[in-house]
Structure formats: structure tokens, C-alpha cells
Amino acid sequence: MGASLLLVAVIAVAVAALCRRYGLSSPLVLVTVGLGIGWIPELPSVALEPELVLFLILPPLLYSAAQESSYQAFRANWRAIGFLAVGLPLVTTLVVGYVAYLVVPNLPLAAALVLGAVVAPPDAVSAQAIGRRLGLPRRMMTLLGGESLLNDATALTAFRIALAAAVGATATVGEGALTFAVAALGGLIVGLLVGVVVSWVRVWLTDPPMETAIGIIVPFATYYAAEELHGSGVIAVVTAGLYLGHRSVRLGYATRLQDEAVRKSIDTILESFVFLLIGLQLPMLIDGVENESWTQIAIDAAAVLAATILVRIVWVFPATYLPRLLSRRIRDREPPPTPASVFVVSWAGMRGVVSLAAAFAIPVYTETNEPFPARAEILFLTFVVVVGTLLIQGTTLPWVIRFLGVSGDEHAQDRLAYAAAQDRASREAERRLDEYAAELTDDDPRRLQVVMLRKWVTTQRNVAWEELGRGPEDLGESPTSAGARLRTEILQIQRAAFIAERDAGRIDDEVLRIALRRLDFAEGQGDRDT
Incomplete structure (x- = not known):
């Protein structure tokens, strides 16, 4: 299994590198490549393990996104983010669950709500990547980023409640609300405690390699601690990330530069890995429903996919405009959003690996040792929603943004x-x-x-x-730019001279590394100045 995961990671990074080199959308290409590789005979299957995603992949991605987020922007847009990150996943759970209950044969309502909760959280990684490339307004990027940070917590809590009902455990609406409140409060407290302690330790250390090493461990430890204390690991990681990102100004410059480089490298590997892993799941999911009617499965998949896409559109427009109609304070404080920008947000609802991880976490048997109803169908429908939203919304989102002329100044x-x-x-x-x-x-x-x-x-x-x-x-070269270019040329000449000295045996590699490090910092300083 370890060798298979390593092979997936290597292929994922190689494909992602080609996508970045030629300006292609990495998530879409990786999923497509995964779909193709999955059908190659004799290759070992790579099953998606829920623990791998929820404990090893999700925490660092959330932590990185939280650190890059603006605490001030997050606080200024808390109402809109709340509608997207809390209200929308709950509504999606109910609507998609009820649609599945109506169209999927022999699917109890509780199991249908499990499916609704599984497909509720959008993954904004690809949406944010497209938005940054096409220059979406900053407030829209804040909303998409804030939603992606918190909607997993809402959806996973709803998933636990629906799953408890489906397997035969008692779960009332009041118990569900209490579970969510305890999880949210517990995650918030754990995240703040971790943030305060880690911030103090990193400033006290003044040791960049060790500070960065601690930063790598933080998301995993925070998530684990919160989950063990029955809090929300997602909220804990997001809280710690926001706090530490806001306090990063107290760190030394070397730590900040090193943190950013390490964080971006880890994000690239993990994001590439999970999208390729999504595509690889298709063959084993088809094996689970091979005895079913493909006509019925096609109808079920079309209905669930359509409900997932449409419920977001139907929710986003009223959630955007109704508060403005009901509150003069909101009208006076916030500029009115254009229908075009609202539609872009509503169309950026691609699902990701968290949905598949939750689906694979569904137990095979209920509390009464009966097979979980329609588990194979739920897994397959989840896959259809994930891949369908990536291919339909992911491929058309750039065109929608350009066609509607949504851009920021x-x-x-x-x-x-x-x-x-x-x-x-x-x-x-x-x-x-x-x-x-x-x-x-x-x-x-x-x-x-x-x-x-x-x-x-x-x-x-x-x-x-x-x-x-x-x-x-403007193609002309300013005087300052000309000076910076000349400075870079001089540094390159010096670098070549040091390498020649090493090659001639007049200095050893240790001296060369010292020289190159100083020249690299000098060149980096010149890049920042210009």
C-alpha cells in the first residue's frame, strides 16, 4: 500500500508540474488522468482511506489556507461567510437528501440524508486557483476562502448526526444542535490555546528551522487534540491558523520566508495527490454497483448532481440580497453586489476529496448488524457529484467569469x-x-x-x-528596473566565479555554499525591492 501511495504522489506531482508549465487547470487534468490510470489492467487499486484524508491531508491544507487568509477580512464578512459555510451545507444536506430519498429505490430517509451531508461541502481549492488567475474581486475570494475553511466542519457534523440515525443510534434535532455547538466551541477553544502557546514558543525560540518544524506539526496535533476532546478538528485548525497567521509579523524574516516556501510545497503535493486519488476510485466504485440497473443509476446520478448544483444557486441569491432588504445598516455599510458576481460565487461549488472521504467512512453494517442501506450506491453517487461538479463547473467557471466581466480593480x-x-x-x-x-x-x-x-x-x-x-x-524599462537588472547580472557573474573557484579546487563545497547563500539573499532582496 505504501508503494502504491508513493507512486500516486510521484505521478500527481509530475502531472501538476506539466499543468503549471503549460497553464492548465491542475485539478481537472489530475482527475482525468486518474480516471484513465484506474482502468489500466494489472495495476494495483489504491483505495481512498478516510483516515488518510481527514487526519493527514485535510489539516495541513486548512491550516495553510487559514494562515494566508485575512483575519480582518474574515471578521468584516462574517455574516456572508456564515450563510455559505453554515447555512448552505445544512440546506444542501436536507435538499439533496430528500431528492435522493425520492429517486433512489430502497433508500431510507436517514441514509439519504447521509448522502446529502457527504456532498454538502464544496472544495474551493480549484475555485480559488481560477479566481486568483482571472483576478476575481478580493471580497469574492474572501467569501470563497472563508466558506472552504468552515463548511467542512458543518457538513461533517451533519454527517455524524445523519449517520447515527441511519445506523440505528438515537439522534434528535436538539441533540444534533447540541453536538454542533459543543464541537464548534471546543474547536474554537483548542485552536486558540494552541495558537497562543505556539506563537509564544516560536517567538521565544528564534530558531528558524525549529520554528518551521513546529509549524508543520501544528495542524496535525491541533486536529487530533480537538477530535479527542470531542471538538471540531476543522474549526480548531482554522482558528489556530488564523491566529498564527495574524501573529506571524512577530517572527523573524527568515522564518516567514521559510514557512511560506515549505507551506506552498506541501500544499502542491497534497492537492495534486488528492485530485489524482479521486480519479483512481472509479473502477472499485463501479464494481460495487455492477448488479444494479444502469438506467436507474443514471437517473439517480443526474438527479443528485442537479440538486447539488441548483441548491447552491437558489440559496446564494436570497442569502445575498434578503439581508440587505431587511437591514438598512447592512445597506449603508456594504456596497451592493452585482448579480454577475453573485452568480460566480454560486457557480463555484466544486466538490472534492472531503466528500469522498466521508462517503468511504460510512460503515458496512448498522448497529443491528444489517448491511448499511444502499452504501455502494451512495459511494458511487458521491463520486459522480465530485467528478461532475469538477468537470461541469470547474471547466466552465473561467468562461463564466470572463463572459460576465467579473473582475477586481x-x-x-x-x-x-x-x-x-x-x-x-x-x-x-x-x-x-x-x-x-x-x-x-x-x-x-x-x-x-x-x-x-x-x-x-x-x-x-x-x-x-x-x-x-x-x-x-508598459514595456519600457524604468531607471530602477534597469539598476535591478544590472544588479542581477553582477550577482550571476559572481556566482559563476565562485563555482569556477570550487571546480578548480581552490575552495571546497562548504565555502561555496556560504557564498551562494549570501548571493541568493542579495538577489532575493533585489527582487523584493523591485
């Missing part, structure tokens, strides 16, 4: 805000340099350092203001 606003902030920061730095220079005599050699630092601070300010008048269509 935050880039220009960000450059203006950055230039103004950089100007204030530069003036503060120049004031300190003037104070320091006033303490030096005219022949003090430290004056040269003050002059060099002044030039560097001035360059930072000039670059920020130059960028305001330069868009992607």
Missing part, C-alpha cells in the same frame, strides 16, 4: 496604498538616519554607511511610486 488600489505606506516608512527611516548622522563627525567612516542606507531607502520609495504609473502594458 484592487491591484491599482493596492499599489497606491503600498506606495503611500512605503513613503511614510521611508520618511521614518530617513528621520532616524538624520538623527544618527548628526551624532557623527564629518570624517567618521560610518557616514559612508549612512549615505548608502539613504540611497537604499530612497530607492524603495521611488520604486513604489514608479509602479503606480506602470501597468502590464
